[in-house]
Amino acid sequence: MEIAFIHTPLGVAKLEGDDLGLSSITVSDKEQTISTHIPNALKDATDQLEQYFNGTRNNFNINLNPQGTDFQKRVWKALEEIPFGKTVSYLDLSKTLGDVKAIRAVAAANGKNPLWIVVPCHRVIGSDGSLTGYAGGLHRKKWLLDHESPVKQQSLF
Template sequence: MEKAFIQTPLGIAKIEGDEDGLSAITVLDTSEEITKIIPEALEDAMYQLQEYFEGQRKVFDLELNPEGTDFQRRVWEALLNIPFGKTVSYLELSKTLGDVKAIRAVAAANGKNPLWIIVPCHRVIGSDGSLTGYAGGLHRKKWLLEHESPVKQQSLF
């Protein structure tokens, strides 16, 4: 398993994977030394993340290989269908998966998503529009949603 640390506007991200695909991307609250030579298996992920943060990429095209239960994988697959700049509620996501009563299990699987940004769990919000739990911190979720928003907030002054 290869790994690399890259700088993002939201902190240092750790990328993990191999020739079979990406297994994890996490944002860290600690400081790590930025990787100077990116392993070949992780180069595309690094470039695509850079393009995303520069506003040049809305869809990722990467081989994914996260570890999880069959149910978690179904939830993560459903997350990939949420378009850039859009959000869905946990209830809507549960309905998409065919079981409105599974809302808590869906939320738990969402919280275990190992592929930060690539599998866009940040696009799932509360039914009332609130920014509910996010493993990377609500300040990062807010930043990501604003970054993807088609309507940019402008200053009045």
């Protein structure tokens, strides 16, 4: 398993993967030495994340290899279908997966998403439009949704 640490506007991201694909991206506020060498298996992912944060990429084309249950993988695959700049509710996601009653299980699987940003769990919000639960912290979720918003808020001052 190859590992790289990269700087992002939201903290240091740790990427893990191998020739089969990217298995994990996590973010932290902890001090961490940024990788000076990016392993070949992680090069596409680091390049595409940099483009995303620079505003020049709105979808990812990376081989993914997350570890989870079959149900979690179904939820994560459904997350990949949420368009850039759009949000859905947990209820909407449950309906997409064919079981409205599975809303809690869908929310739990969403919270276990190991591929920060690339599998866009930040695009799932509460039915009332509220920013609910996000493993990376609600401040990061808000930043990501603002970053992806087609309407940029202008400052009055």
